[in-house]
Structure formats: C-alpha cells, structure tokens
Amino acid sequence: MNILLVYAHPEPRSLNGSLKNFAVKRLEEAGHEVQVSDLYAMQWKATLDADDNTNRQADARFDPALDSKIALENGWQSKDIELEQEKLMWADALILQFPMWWFSMPAILKGWVERVYAYGLAYGVGEHSDTHWGDRYGEGKLKGKRAMLIVTTGGWESHYSPRGINGPIDDILFPIQHGILYYPGFDVLPPYLVYRTGRVDEARFAQVCGELGQRLDHLWQTAPIPFRPQNAGAYKIPECTLRDDIAPENSGLSIHVE
Structure with missing residues (x-):
C-alpha cells in the first residue's frame, strides 16, 4: 500500500523525530511504499494567500x-501545493504526526x-x-482512503480523560478527525x-514503539471511528442536523459517532 506521512516537528532529534523514523522503517519493512512530507525540513509555506x-x-x-477553485481547475496552483496533492491522491493511507501545541496541531x-x-x-x-448536501462527511474525493493521527502531548492521560481538566481527548481531536479527515x-x-512526553525514557520509548508498531501493522484491519455519514439518512437535509429520534437525550460532539 502507499502511505503518506505528513510530519510536523522542527527538531529531528526529538521524540517525534525518532517516532517518525521508526514508523517509516516499520512500514517499509512491511512492504509498503512510504512518502514523508517533513514540513519544517521542506520550509513549507503555512500561509494561504x-x-x-x-x-x-x-x-x-x-x-x-x-x-483555490479557479487555480485547481486551470492548473494555476503553486508547485508546492500541486506536489502535495499528488502525494495525497497517490496514498492509500494518510498519517498526520505532530505534537499537540495549544490543544491543536502546529500552525505549519x-x-x-x-x-x-x-x-x-x-x-x-x-x-x-434538498436530499444531498455535497459529497462530504463520509463521501468525497478521498473516500476509500484511511487516515490516522500520531499525537504527542506533555500532559498526563488523566488530564485528557472524560473528567480531566483539559477536556476529553476525543473532543479535542474532533475538529481534526471529523472535520479535516x-x-x-x-x-x-x-x-x-x-x-x-517529558518522561519518556528508553524503557518507555521501547514500549511506545511496540504499541505504535502494532497499530501500523494493522493499519488496514483496524476498525475506523464510526462517524455518522451525512447523506445516509441520519441527518436532516439541508439543515444538516441529526434526526430528532437519534440520541434524543444527548448533544455535543459524541452524537456524531454511532
């Protein structure tokens, strides 16, 4: 399979750098073709303008x-955008790897x-x-591809638990996983x-690599997050609100997961 790993950390000798190197090696040893977009090394222009x-x-x-529409349709996009789009369409799976900075991904x-x-x-x-509101949320040109996040954070797991001070990790990552992917x-x-991450010593790093290796080995067997597709009947169209009879007592981000 073809895998694109988009990596965002400025220090190659960081924990993220070591995990990126491990992931690429593990995937290639399993027979996959891997391309890496190392955004800091590429000096990627972050600003859309x-x-x-x-x-x-x-x-x-x-x-x-x-x-953006006109440039895509007419072949007028800048070359760096075009090259990344080619990688994206080539890939069967996309991995976004980044440290969580201020509750989100790095700006780059x-x-x-x-x-x-x-x-x-x-x-x-x-x-x-009135019956179909665009090819999105389960449809679209990237349908059939898989995606996964590799995320590091300095906080404790309990800080991101359902009652943790930082909020549930699933809610924090929802805009990325549900919105961007x-x-x-x-x-x-x-x-x-x-x-x-500040407490990752050699023993913990070996444990992390073992866990991550298993996730990468099962990239095509792991069940995806069961987000509700937009146009399959769960949502009223064109309002794009969940039907009243589905999870009627609940609200918030979790209602969009079956």
Missing part, C-alpha cells in the same frame, strides 16, 4: 475559496491542510439539494497518543 494562484491579477480582490500543519485541501478537491464537491471522505482510525 493570493500567491497560491500563480495566474491571478495583482489588483483583483482575493477570495480564498474562489481563487494547519497551513498544509488549508493550502493542499483545495476547493474542488477536499471541499466544494457534489450536488447540493472525515469531511473529505477518509476512514479515520483511532489515534495513537503518547502522553507525558
């Missing part, structure tokens, strides 16, 4: 979505998403009608998480 359309008029008003990785996920590729696809069609696997 008017320069991403190489053929726009200098005095034209910048419209991020419209410019968010910028990769904003620039590579062009209008007409990751969003803005499919019909919009499930939205354009990926089957999203449960994340692999490393807590208390």
Whole structure:
C-alpha cells in the first residue's frame, strides 16, 4: 500500500523525530511504499494567500475559496501545493504526526491542510439539494482512503480523560478527525497518543514503539471511528442536523459517532 506521512516537528532529534523514523522503517519493512512530507525540513509555506494562484491579477480582490477553485481547475496552483496533492491522491493511507501545541496541531500543519485541501478537491464537491448536501462527511474525493493521527502531548492521560481538566481527548481531536479527515471522505482510525512526553525514557520509548508498531501493522484491519455519514439518512437535509429520534437525550460532539 502507499502511505503518506505528513510530519510536523522542527527538531529531528526529538521524540517525534525518532517516532517518525521508526514508523517509516516499520512500514517499509512491511512492504509498503512510504512518502514523508517533513514540513519544517521542506520550509513549507503555512500561509494561504493570493500567491497560491500563480495566474491571478495583482489588483483583483482575493477570495480564498474562489481563487483555490479557479487555480485547481486551470492548473494555476503553486508547485508546492500541486506536489502535495499528488502525494495525497497517490496514498492509500494518510498519517498526520505532530505534537499537540495549544490543544491543536502546529500552525505549519494547519497551513498544509488549508493550502493542499483545495476547493474542488477536499471541499466544494457534489450536488447540493434538498436530499444531498455535497459529497462530504463520509463521501468525497478521498473516500476509500484511511487516515490516522500520531499525537504527542506533555500532559498526563488523566488530564485528557472524560473528567480531566483539559477536556476529553476525543473532543479535542474532533475538529481534526471529523472535520479535516472525515469531511473529505477518509476512514479515520483511532489515534495513537503518547502522553507525558517529558518522561519518556528508553524503557518507555521501547514500549511506545511496540504499541505504535502494532497499530501500523494493522493499519488496514483496524476498525475506523464510526462517524455518522451525512447523506445516509441520519441527518436532516439541508439543515444538516441529526434526526430528532437519534440520541434524543444527548448533544455535543459524541452524537456524531454511532
């Protein structure tokens, strides 16, 4: 299988750097083809701006979505965006690896998403009608591919528990897993998480590699998170709200998981 690992950490000698090297080696030894987008090493431009359309008029008003659509349709995207999109479409599975900084991904990785996920590729696809509100949340051009997060954090696991001060980890990662990955069609696997990174010694690192290795070995056997598809009947269209008879006593992010 073809696997794209998009990696966001500025220090190659970090825990993340070691885990990235381990993951690539493990996957390649299993016979997979792996490409790595090391965003800091690539000096990836994080900012989505008017320069991403190489053929726009200098005095034209910048419209991020419209410019993205026009550039994709006409082959006017900047070369760095085009190359990452080629990797994305080549891949059978996408792995996003990053340290959790301020409850989210590093800005450079968010910028990769904003620039590579062009209008007409990751969003803005499919019909919009009274019965079908675009090809998204379980549909889309990335449907059939798998995706997984590898996330490190300095906090304790208990800090991210259902009653933890930081909030449940599933809720914190929901915008990434449900929004960035499930939205354009990926089957999203449960994340692999490393807590208390400042306390990872050699013994703990060996344990982490053992656990991560098992996750990578079963990349195609692991059941994805059962997010509810948008256009399969669970949601009222075009309101895109969950039907009243589904989880009627509940609200919040968890209702979007079966």
